[in-house]
Amino acid sequence: MSSALIIAREEDVAEALELARVLYSRVEVVKLPNKYRVSTSTYLTPKWLKLVKDKLREGRFDRAYIYDVLSPRHVSYLIKELKILVEDRVMLILSVLAEHAGSKEAKIQIEMARLRHQIPLLRDWINRAKLGELPGFLGPGGYAVDAYYTHVRKRVSKLRKELEKLRKIKDYERGKREERGLVHVAIVGYTNAGKTTLFNALTGENRATGPELLTTTSTKAKMVPLGELKVVFIDTVGFIKDIPPEIVEAFYATLKEISTSSAVVLVMDVSDKEDIFRVKLKESLKILVSIGYVGRPLIVALNKLDLADVHSVTKLKSLVEPELSRELWPYRIVEISALKGINLDGLKCALLDVLKDSEAIIRTKSRTTAL
Ligand SMILES: Nc1nc2c(ncn2[C@@H]2O[C@H](COP(=O)(O)OP(=O)(O)OP(=O)(O)O)[C@@H](O)[C@H]2O)c(=O)[nH]1
Numbered sequence: 001m002s003s004a005l006i007i008a009r010e011e012d013v014a015e016a017l018e019l020a021r022v023l024y025s026r027v028e029v030v031k032l033p034n035k036y037r038v039s040t041s042t043y044l045t046p047k048w049l050k051l052v053k054d055k056l057r058e059g060r061f062d063r064a065y066i067y068d069v070l071s072p073r074h075v076s077y078l079i080k081e082l083k084i085l086v087e088d089r090v091m092l093i094l095s096v097l098a099e100h101a102g103s104k105e106a107k108i109q110i111e112m113a114r115l116r117h118q119i120p121l122l123r124d125w126i127n128r129a130k131l132g133e134l135p136g137f138l139g140p141g142g143y144a145v146d147a148y149y150t151h152v153r154k155r156v157s158k159l160r161k162e163l164e165k166l167r168k169i170k171d172y173e174r175g176k177r178e179e180r181g182l183v184h185v186a187i188v189g190y191t192n193a194g195k196t197t198l199f200n201a202l203t204g205e206n207r208a209t210g211p212e213l214l215t216t217t218s219t220k221a222k223m224v225p226l227g228e229l230k231v232v233f234i235d236t237v238g239f240i241k242d243i244p245p246e247i248v249e250a251f252y253a254t255l256k257e258i259s260t261s262s263a264v265v266l267v268m269d270v271s272d273k274e275d276i277f278r279v280k281l282k283e284s285l286k287i288l289v290s291i292g293y294v295g296r297p298l299i300v301a302l303n304k305l306d307l308a309d310v311h312s313v314t315k316l317k318s319l320v321e322p323e324l325s326r327e328l329w330p331y332r333i334v335e336i337s338a339l340k341g342i343n344l345d346g347l348k349c350a351l352l353d354v355l356k357d358s359e360a361i362i363r364t365k366s367r368t369t370a371l
């Protein structure tokens with residue numbers, strides 16, 4: 001039986017709870033107001049620090065998470081004050097990903113991201129120990145922290161080399177598929193939107209799906225014929241709000257699969273509340289633009305049609321149209337249920353339709369002809 005205390009702003013509580021429940025059998029929450037102003041040196045102001053201390057005294061917890069990005073200074077201060085291991089949002093996300101990681105690539109990516117996240121923290125500890133601010137802190141004392149820091153740096157550079165090797169293999173396989181005239185279509189979107197369920201439905205694969213966040217931790221490609229085309233669908237790792245840079249880099253493989261695709265299917269969950277749906281839509285489109293996915297086809301798949309009433313689907317659909325622009329992407333919007341198999345033919349037709357005129361196809365075809 002393990003337990004965690006989550007300290008999060010009200011608007012983040014639901015997401016934080018869902019993530020923590022993957023790892024802990026008992027999770028309790030201290031809700032900060034949405035407009036909570038972080039103390040620059042200590043994160044928690046004296047009032048909130050006292051409240052959290054009381055809560056920690058009441059229940060027995062193995063770990064505390066602040067669902068925000070903490071500076072190394074915050075972490076050392078909070079560990080010292082609260083006398084419990086305190087981690088931030090990045091570490092929570094990485095621990096959930098680690099729990100779900102199956103492939104070697106995912107495992108390496110996660111370990112690397114975790115270690116990289118620790119480096120500034122260790123540097124801060126070393127500096128403070130040297131200044132005598134943290135006497136005896138972390139048990140082993142300054143020297144052991146120094147040695148661990150060196151170990152972490154060496155391990156990160158070893159993992160980086162291993163990842164590069166794995167990525168070269170993926171790039172090579174991808175290049176081969178492109179030479180054979182295959183069209184790559186990445187299935188992207190927020191975690192839990194139903195990407196893997198759709199990937200399975202389109203390809204006949206049987207990848208794990210589930211209501212937990214971040215079920216998928218590595219990409220997978222599968223080729224299926226679609227009309228006269230041979231399409232390689234790619235299942236990807238889900239987006240999560242304000243994705244931290246350490247994770248973006250670690251999951252570079254997913255982003256690369258997206259940025260080099262001939263088309264993207266953006267899966268949106270219509271059972272989400274309107275404000276959440278809107279944020280996820282804007283964020284997803286922002287990510288696509290930031291990784292350079294523009295000028296190529298985009299299908300927005302409004303998924304989980306079976307869970308929403310007609311009225312709310314119409315409302316959500318009306319939010320999508322103004323966010324898209326024909327200059328950025330030739331697009332189509334389709335309503336589907338990946339789980340119930342509703343309108344998957346509609347999605348395939350829309351995909352063929354946008355791909356037909358797309359430059360990506362012309363490029364691929366001419367390359368094949370030239371071979
Ligand atoms: N009712 C309903 N549930 C769906 C539908 N599509 C997916 N789900 C459910 O939604 C949950 C998440 O589905 P996944 O396919 O794992 O979602 P994902 O986008 O791959 O999620 P991550 O891998 O965590 O990023 C699962 O419990 C699915 O059964 C749908 O059309 N209708």
Ligand SMILES: [Mg+2]
Nearest residue numbers: 195196215216
């Ligand atoms: Mg998935």
